[in-house]
Amino acid sequence: MKKLIASLLAAALLAAGLAGCGGAPASSGGAAASGAASASSGAADAGIAQQIVVARNKDAALVDPTQTSNATDLMTVAWNFEGLVFPANDGTAIEGALAESWDVSEDGLTYTFYLRDGLKFYNGDAVTAEDILYSLNRAIDPEKSIFAGFLTAIAGIECPDDTTVVVTLNAPTPDFLSNFTMPCCAIVQKDSGESGDYKDLVTCGPYYIADWVKDQYMLFKKNPNYYDPSKAVTEEIKVTVVADDSTRLMEFxxxxxxxxxxxxxxxxxxxxxxxxxxxxxxxxxxxxxxGFNVEAEAVSSKEVRQALAYATNVDDLIVGANQGYAQRVTTFTDNLDVLRNTGLEGYTHDVEKAKSLLADAGYADGLTLTLSITSGNTTEAQIAAILKEQWAQAGVTLEVTQYDAATLTAMKKNGEYQVGLTNLGRTGPDSALALSFIVYNPITNGMYTGWQNDECESLYLASCSELDVEKRAEMWARMQEIELDEAPLIPTYVNQDVYAMHSNVSGVQYNLFLGILPYTMQKTV
Structure with a gap:
């Protein structure tokens, strides 16, 4: 257990946009990894630009798949790394990537993956059994991978030949195959991950990183040896970093x-x-x-947190801060999640209920709180303005402070805030791994809220080995009831990712768990 917790603590770097664990089919064979439209033309064809320029608001921190630490890194890794299996774009299944198909033994302990013929890295070298063993053993080594704690079900990995991978589990595990889609399980050339320098990592995804000037741009070039050329249409994709919203819009x-x-x-x-x-x-x-720092005196009472939940009109946040590009949620997981407790209605907007709860908590005469947000983020600024107005109706004065992203993240980790805005996603069809960040305190201190609940932690640990689908769902339903009542986090909405592009850009694909994908993206000229 100590080793597990140590690995999970390392994974606390994933503050947002992480990781799912999976209820995938017990045995399946995969199609193409993207699960979306294909393109038959290459960038050399007439009318397709050699390069597309994409802009984002921050750079990747690093590109080692065993150390990927945020949503921006996840997207970067998805472009140039590939594992044996991949989550389908629409989130409904797990598909083959480097593996064409796989079998599962009747006892659920042995997964045998059958790789595509002729796989090569971008440098032209063949993918061998040694490369696969190096990569997967690195993924499960807690000294080398922050995700090792999520792969403790693996008892052993063998490669009888260069196209067969046998993974043995120590017990039947409901989330194994979904966890196996995580970026940490990507295949790299043997020993190429040791230096930590992106230039040394030899990958086999659709693109590879040809150049990277930190905080300025990252240049991706098409992998000439990728097994499916239709999934890499444009020769080069330059991803620039423009942190300020106004500047990014002007350059666009x-x-x-x-x-x-x-x-x-x-x-x-x-x-x-x-x-x-x-x-x-x-x-x-x-x-x-x-999110609330429950160790801060002003929001340490669940009655205060419930009051603020009732004082919040989520519909106003969706329209006012997101232009309608979002959907309300009623529990701490997303609306597509099979583990979602559909019987929970969440908190409805009720100012009088909020006032009553604040009075019960000793704040009949009002309360002053501080909301910490990211500087330069217009959406967060709009949310703050709306909350300030809404909570004032219940007698709460909301002061807003702004910090750069790195400083604010450190403040949350250190418990140096009262109220904040945060988010959490998943990278597989099953959400249990990601949601463990909330219900199992040792991982991220309750998503940096300081919240801990013994019943939730017991239920979570039991759910990790529960193969009965209904029983497992009941456990997660109860965890959602507990969290909603204690309200360390007020779930508000699932936002849509919105991209603006020039009218001559097409072929943009999106994966529910990994974000935008480069496969068929192209610009006509």
């Missing part, structure tokens, strides 16, 4: 950017109405929350 409108990630919500109506641009919205499984 000036034509320096072809596709803009993190599109400011307040500019969406203007961009949608302009025939020079296209706005595409994609559903996500990222739940947004208002």
């Amino acid at each position: 409108q000036n034509g320096d950017i072809d596709l803009m990630m993190s599109t400011p919500r307040n500019n969406l109506p203007q961009l949608s109405a302009d025939s020079n641009y296209k706005v595409e919205a994609f559903d996500t499984v990222t739940v947004n929350y208002i």
Whole structure:
């Protein structure tokens, strides 16, 4: 247990946009990894630009798949790394990637994966059994992988030959196959991951990183040896970093950017109405929350937190801060989650109920709180303005402070805040791994709220080995009831990821768990 907790603590770096564990089919064979439309033409064809420029608001921290620590890194890894299996774009299944198919033994302890013929790394070297063993053993080593704690079900890995991988489990595990889609299980060339330098990592995904100037840009080039050329259409994709929303929008409108990630919500109506641009919205499984440091005296009472939940009109946040590109949630998981407790209605907007709860908590005369948000983030600023107005109706004065992203993250980890905004997603069809960040305190201190509940932790640990689908769902339903009542996090909405692009950009694919994918993205000229 100590080794497990140590690995999970390391995984606390994943503050947002992480990781699912999976209820996948017991035995399956996979199709193409993207699960989406294919393209038959290459970038060399007439009319397709050699390069597309994509802009995002922050750079990747690192690109080692065993150390990937945030949603931005996850997207980067998905572009140039590939594992044996991959979560389908729509979140409904697990598909083959480097593995064409796989079998599962009747006792659920042995998974045998059958790889595609002729697999090569981008440098032209063949993918061998040694590379596979190196990569997967690295993924399960707690000294080398922050995800090792999520793969403790693996008892052994063998490669009888270069195209067969046999994974043995120490017990039947409901989430193994979904966990196996995590980026940490990507295959790299033997020994290429030891230096920590992206230039040394030899990968076999659709693209590889040809150049990286930190906090400026990352240049992806098409892997000439990728097994499915139809999934890498454009020769080069340059991902630039433009942190400020206004600057990013200006560069996009000036034509320096072809596709803009993190599109400011307040500019969406203007961009949608302009025939020079296209706005595409994609559903996500990222739940947004208002989070409380329960160790801060002012919000240590669950009655205060419940009062603030009742004082919050989520519909106003969806319309006012997200231009309608979001859906309300009633529990701490997303609306597509099979583990979601559909019997919970969440907190409805009720100012009088909020006032009553504040009075019961000793704050009949009002309360002053501080909300800490990310500087330069227009959506968070709009949320803060709306909450300030809403909570004032219940007698709460909300002061807003802004910090750069790195400082704010450190403050949350250190418990140096009262109220914050946060989110959590998953990278597989099953959400249990990601939601463990909330219900199992040793991982991320209750998503940096300081919240801990003995019953939730017992239920979570029991659910990790529960193979009965109904019993497992009952455990998670109860955990959601407990969290909703104690309200360390107020679940608000699942937002859509919205991208603005010039009208000559097409083929954009989106994966529910990993974000935008480069496969068929192209620009006509």
